Amino acid sequence: MNLSKIAALYAAHADKMIQVIEKFDENSFARSTQPGEWSAAQVMDHICATTEKCLDNALKCAKGKGER
Secondary structure, three states, X not given: OXXXXXXXXXXXXXXXXXHXXXXXXXXXXXXXXXXXXXXXXHHHHHHHHHHHHHHHHHHHXXXXXXXX
């Protein structure tokens, strides 16, 4: 898979996340449906944080400074 294709897939997934988020009002986005479960906001925050870490690691690897 080439970098352009990876970037296009990433952009498509980011657009889909935005479409999902826009369906929530602020209160329901922040509220979990069950005690002990994550809210949609917490899930999205986790996805963003994980994605940021993965992208940072990918950039380090591209520069030859990645870790196994």
